[in-house]
Amino acid sequence: MTSEIKFTPNTAGVTDPKGFFANGVSADIRRKGNDRLDTGIVFSKTPCAAVGVFTKNRVKAAPVLQCEGVLNSGGSVYGIVANSGNANACTGAQGKVDAKTMGDQAASACGVEAGTFLVCSTGRIGDLLPMDRISPAIAKSGAGIVNGDVDGESFSNCILTSDTKKKTCTATFEVDGKLVSIAGSAKGAGMIQPNMATMLAFITTDIAADRTVLKQLLSETVKHTFNAITVDGDMSTNDTVLVLANGESGVTLDDACLETFKEALFLICDNLADKIVADGERITKVVELLITGADNEEGAENIARAIGNSLLVKTSWFGNDPNWGRLMDALGYADSEFDPDKIDISYGEIPALVSGTPIPENKPKWKQVVSERRFTIHINMHAGESSYRLRASDLTEGYVDFNKSE
């Protein structure tokens, strides 16, 4: 018997499932002379089934390559070591050595063998990691975990960069009276677009799972959650989503609970993805673009991304201006087959264009929709049966100001 799912946003995150320990400490990676948390460990005493989805950027950061190496080796995984403030990307041979060193030091600090830790970094590209400060911080974090000094919140905070708040959630359900938990901690902020971005998401669960099944579930889920968001259209060198499953709930992922687990994983990923868009750098709007009736799924996605990444569309949202002409312009250069004279566009429930013809008398109502912080634009292409949903943000003067210098 599998129960309903209980979903809770804004939890401690990765430490909620049984047998997971985590904390975050300060290595002062940004050299600000303060104790901002920037380094942390997630650890399970029981070895985990671990899977990951990574950036498709050809310029992959050293920690991404390190993770892929550990996962491809097929050996046991006990945890994750992560840092913010420096992406360890475009750092050449030394960067690869540093990423491996981070993993080995974390393993050693937690009393497990080398090669059993995944490694993630996020932050500025092109600088070597300050290993002289990171190494003692990893030792301190690991010692804390061994001594029971566990704090999911501090871990969830140590991975943040320009995020304004931590991003966590937890889902639970029961199988034959046994509690299964799945929880996540993520960071987002800039470089947010398809195939993830400067985003890291760590998901832990105490279910016992087969790696192949878990990888398949994660890939499907990421496609419609973390990969279906855009803030600025940039795809980063470091994007990573990891799932660690340690089995301590005593429940095994099998046919009896597969659909429930899949739904819980979707809820976790969808909530974290939504939090990433909503906390995009200096954004003021979260817009759900719902494309239906497209010629095929790729066409639907191309249309959504052309609109969601158009500077002219995004600036008009910022100005509370429902400029549907800019939507039409953007979808016109998306790679998809359709007849412009058949398109319907609605803002919320209010039709702005029906069969390619504007409904100007509705303008006061659709202007009202666009003035909200969150709204949906539904575009029916009337060209087929395929659909795609993309969550996008506006583009603000604040974004430009924030990103104009290092």
Added chain:
Amino acid sequence: MTSEIKFTPNTAGVTDPKGFFANGVSADIRRKGNDRLDTGIVFSKTPCAAVGVFTKNRVKAAPVLQCEGVLNSGGSVYGIVANSGNANACTGAQGKVDAKTMGDQAASACGVEAGTFLVCSTGRIGDLLPMDRISPAIAKSGAGIVNGDVDGESFSNCILTSDTKKKTCTATFEVDGKLVSIAGSAKGAGMIQPNMATMLAFITTDIAADRTVLKQLLSETVKHTFNAITVDGDMSTNDTVLVLANGESGVTLDDACLETFKEALFLICDNLADKIVADGERITKVVELLITGADNEEGAENIARAIGNSLLVKTSWFGNDPNWGRLMDALGYADSEFDPDKIDISYGEIPALVSGTPIPENKPKWKQVVSERRFTIHINMHAGESSYRLRASDLTEGYVDFNKSE
């Protein structure tokens, strides 16, 4: 004997070649109650060989469809009628009627038969043209031309939208003592990216040319000029480049002067394209991206466009910040094959990255380059023999402010 080319920027534009007449008048299309020039005609008493290159946007404005119809009919072309302030795009069946009416009224006003005028509109998408005001303006413009009231400058001004200045230039050369002129008037400003954008360019020449040859020359030239610029990555519904050749110089485009004419056409298009980027909405930088050593030409172009359209790259230019990490990130998601560890990046002549390894001691020098209004970034991919040059702008708070409302 063909002479050297004499090139002059900032001329009267389309009226420079022999036998071309033009002017601009006001229809108050924007309903501001002022006499801003917004409607105009270019006319040749001698029928012209006419060719055009148009937006590849699937949502094509009515005047684009009208131009394609006139050109495909293969009949004589005597001129162009154009307006700014309203793009006549997404205007359904009435928009198509209005575009045809504009052409027929211009032909009638100049005393030639219907179906011999090309039609261009630029401005806001989704509103019907105010034909009650445009029709008398076309009649007035045509009457002026018939009466010898010719003013290339007023025509060059009437096509502008958010441009801050007119964009014109003229090239001349002699063939066996006969003067050949080629001149252009263009408008740009927003929605500037591949396959043109809200840009119109009108080129006139008094050479006699075969349409097929002229079309081939124009297509090749547009590829490396108007299509090799980006301001905001948006491709418009109305982009159009037209060439009218009336033969009044007495010189025929043949093998003897083909290379010279081709070079003159390139100079005209390149100068107008450069002016369009340099006058992009609220930009402060013009950056020439020179990609060399790419796997193939498409790969080189993909890399240049990924960089030139990256919000994070463009905002860093605005901030005088030579953040080469953001260049590496952007080229990493471009569709092209390469090894990140082989890439060289220079700002002007100053190497920032050699074989994937940063040269931090050069940072003060390359920061100086990025603080200039115009600079070049050269990226050698060391992956093949192909190259591409893209002119891009920065992204400023002013752009966002300017475009946030109608």
